[in-house]
Amino acid sequence: TAQAENPILRSLNAAQRRAVTSNASTVAILAGPGSGKTHTLTSRVVWLVQQTGYQPSDIVVATFTVKAAREMKERIGKVLGPECERKIVLGTFHSIARRYLSAYGKHIGLDSKFGIADDGDSRAIIQRICKRHDFNIDPGFARSWISKKKAKGHATEPASNKKQPENPSLNECYREYQEHLERSNLLDYDDLLVRCVELLREYPACVSNIQAVLIDEYQDTNGIQYDLMKLFAQARQRITIVGDPDQSIYGWRSAEIRNLYRLLRDYPETDEISLEENYRSSQSILDVSLTVIQQDKKRYQKVLLPVHTKGARPVLRKLKSSAAEGDWIVSEIKRAVMMFGDMLTYEDVAILLRSASLSRHIEAALGKAGLAYRMIGGHKFYERKEIKILLDYLRAIYQPDNNDAIARIINVPRRGIGDTTIKRLIEEAEQQKMSLWSLLRKHCQGTRKATTKILPKMEQKLNTELLRLISNLQTQAQQITENSQQDLVSLIEKLLSQLNFKQYLESEYPEDHEQRWQSVQEFLSLANDFVRDSANLEDELLPEIENVDQVKDDSILGRFLANVALASDAQKNDDGAEKKSLITISTIHAAKGLEWPIVFVPSVYAGSIPHSRAEDLDEERRLLYVAMTRAQVLLYLSCPLYGSQGMGTKVELSPFVSPFASAAFAKQGTSFNRPVLEVVAKILGRDLPSEKAIFAKLPAMFSPEDNLFPVDPVDTRDAEGLDDSEGYRPKGTKRQRLNNQGYN
Ligand code: ATP
Ligand code: MG
Structure with a gap:
């Protein structure tokens, strides 16, 4: 049969296969971490295209992060080819909504250049x-x-x-x-969704082609997103959702659980499928993670069984201080990467934090050891001052009625215009109900005097250095066509040279102008990547639908800016960085759905996780569970005696790591003996390293003062109190369990 032959199905287990090939119009897959939900969802997309003959452009797939979208696209592209990868409407809810609004927003009175x-x-x-x-x-x-x-x-x-x-x-x-x-003419994040709901309600024709809607991380959808899902599916009512209530970490708990229940109520014929095997993690990692989540007595319980054997025991380490914690992490990373020869690299390591602000001592320790890292989920890059200035200029060029952008650059670089004057200008523009841009232009062209006084000398500066500069670049921006793709980069280069930006940085930031100029270079290379990878207008266009008029916004600048605004992970991917093997630092929130061979979760203390200001303790516990279940083969939790916040307040180990859970951990470090190496190789599907490779790394990685073996004698006992190979199996049928939770 087609099923047996299809390579897409060969790698799946029976339940996954059933989910991929289900003919039901609504399919709901609820399953634990690492059970292959995302894998199955991607396979279902491929299946729908191959077997049911849906056009890729008639399928909508919503993911939770930009990174997840990228990975899914890549996999689909590998099987179905680049043409399909380009045509499928796949992204976060926000980016999908933006595409629909810029294509069809005029039908609800929206200016397409928002x-x-x-x-x-x-x-x-x-x-x-x-x-x-x-x-x-x-x-x-x-x-x-x-x-x-x-x-x-x-x-x-x-x-x-x-x-x-x-x-x-x-x-x-x-x-x-x-x-x-x-x-x-701005939409905020909520507006993107709200206006898209409005569009799809009032103008259903623009989604009349949609054959199937698929949603990953369903447990974290909110009410508007639920509406959007239904509206996207209104033509054929074919929906596939995958999710895990145990991993709902974006607030609004009741709303999310209700979304799940609502789906079952709105689509009573839903084919419910559970996936019960965890393919991601070693058994011991899965076991300790389950001891954390099972403290939640109200949760919807699911089966989750390990497919892998025990492997290295997870480590729970208490340290004197945050600084010591950072150093310990560095030494453990080095030790692991060394002991595994060429099987593991820095690329395989992630450090997951409850909040981005906890990164300081980690960054310091990595910096001291000369280890390179990248940050995800901190929005850090686009928040740098020099980048914000450039973005404001670009926004002003793209959209001169963007008052905020204009107001921020009136006096940057310095043109002698004071804050009070700027404030008055803004107020005047508001009173006159015109944009700041038009007010300034009229004023400088002498067609209308602003009541706000600007000295003639300053006025001239404004005119030549700001207004004319922006107008000129606007003309250039309008001339950018798809054929001359480099032009976005040359536009930015021109902006840099006309602003004398390098000199500006030198005079304004004498201490670290070099670093800042470096990030400007990074910005250029990001723009270059954008042009190269995804700026093809074709990528953005929605399929032609008969009698449905689409605005084809061919402004690459607009799409670049939207991409920046919606990037949840502003990480660098330039060639240099790719060749270097980087450690990842991420917030737990941004790590959702991802996996790494080695995961560190530092600062596991009360006040950090659960966070001192958190309202929902269960959600905090789920956060820790999400963090721990990202790990494939090595998991390290750590807790300093004194927290990094405040002046060294004494802290306690997080209550989520109960005494019972804590018994399952190794307390010092983990030993990398041959059996452990073998399990790691098997889980990761990599070759065992030769001893030669291990020893070759030794001198290069360690300085004489490094303590290579800081570990207590190897602890080979099985974790006490943990069932040996059971995983978790709840009682009662799924419906009964849902009912018991009071969700009906
Ligand atoms: P999360 O809840 O964390 O998002 P998930 O359920 O989406 O997890 P995936 O990320 O899809 O899980 O899969 C976890 C890992 O297991 C991936 O590396 C995936 O390739 C692998 N995997 C999934 N299904 C199988 C299978 N049938 N055989 C082997 N490996 C599998
Ligand atoms: Mg997933």
Whole structure:
């Protein structure tokens, strides 16, 4: 039969195969970490194209992170070819929504050239409004209040449980914020989803071609995303979701669980499939991870059995201080990478943090040891001052009505225009209901005098150094065509030279201008990568649908900026970095769905995880569970005696690592004897290293003062209190278990 022959199915187990080939219109796969949910979802996409003859362009796949989208695309491309990889509509909900809005948004009155206000922009706008009106509200609070307000009226958003009196200034803040976005032709993250829902409701023709909708990490979808899923599927009602309630780590717990239940209610014929084997981790890693999640007595229980053998015992290490913790991690990394010869490299190592702010002592230790790393999930790169300036210029070039961008660059580099003048100009523009850009232009061209006084000398500077510069580059930007792909890069280069940006950095940042110039170079190479990899207009276009008119926004600059605004992981991928083997530092949140052979989870103390400000303890526990289940063969948890926050406050090991769980860990380090090496090789599917390879690395990696074997005598006992090979098997049928949880 086709099933037996198809190579896509050969690597799957029976349940996975059933999920891939199911003819049911709705398929729900609920299963634990590492059980192959994402693998199965990708295979199902391939299957649908190959066996049911769906056009790739008629399939929508939503992933949770940009990185996951990239990996999935690559796999699909490998099997089905680059043409298919390009045509499939695959990305995060936000990026999919953006594509639909720029193609069809005009049908709901949206200017196709909208910009995206990222979280930082939104916060800044709100902050300004609060300041102007002397509102006594925390901008962060207002931001999430507005966000919830926008989500209201959508399928599963729970009614706010804490009844808060409506604060009139919050409403006012919301109103002005929204006005500001509209005037600047900006959509914030929520708007992208909300407006896309509106579009698909009012203009269903634009998704009339969609044959199938597939969603990864379903447990973390919110109410609007649920609506979007239904709307994308409205033509054929074919939906496949995969998820794991134990890994819901993005808040709104009730909403997420409700989304799951809602799906089963809205689509009663749903084919529910569970995957019960964990292919990712060694048995001992799976066992300790399960001891953590099983402390949650209310959870929906699932079967999860190890397919691999025990392997190295996970390590739980207490250290004197954060600094000692960093050093210990470095020495363990070195030891592991050395003892495994060429089987493991730095590339295989991830350090996963509860919050990005915990990275400092880790970065310091890695830096001291000369180990290179990359950061994911910290938004760090695009938040650098020099990069923000360039981005603001590019945004102003793309969209001169973006008042925020213009306001930030009026006096950068310095043109002698003070903050007060800028503030007055902004206010004047607002009063005149015109954009800051038009006000400045009219003013400098003398067609209309602004009431705000600007000295003639400054005015001239403004005119030549800002207004003309931007207009000229605008012309150049408009001339960029797909055929001359380098032009985005040359546009940025021109911007740099006209701003004298290098000199600007030298005079403004005498201490670290070289480093900053380096990141400008990185930015150029990111732009170059963007042009090379994904900027093909074809990638962005939605399929032609009869009688449906599509705006073809061929502005590569606009797409580049949107890509930056929606990049959840701003990591560098330039050739240099790729050749070097880098350790990954990531937040746990951004590591969702990913896996690494070696995983470190530092700072596992109460106050860090669970976080001192966390409201939902169960969610914090799930976070630790997500972190631990990223590991394939080596897992290290550590906890300093004194936390890094505050002035060395004494901290306690996280309560999630119960005494029972803690018994399963090795306390010092792990020994890499032959049997361990063999298990590692088998799990990773790599060749065992030769002894020669191991010894060859020795002198190169260690300095004489390194303590090579800091480990206590090898502990070969099995973890006490842990069932030997059982994994986990809950009682009762799935329906019964769902009912027991009160989800019906
Ligand atoms: P998470 O919940 O963390 O997102 P997941 O359920 O999506 O995990 P995958 O990432 O799809 O799991 O798979 C985990 C690992 O197991 C991957 O390396 C994948 O290639 C491998 N894997 C999945 N299914 C099989 C299989 N049938 N045989 C061998 N390896 C498999
Ligand atoms: Mg996954």
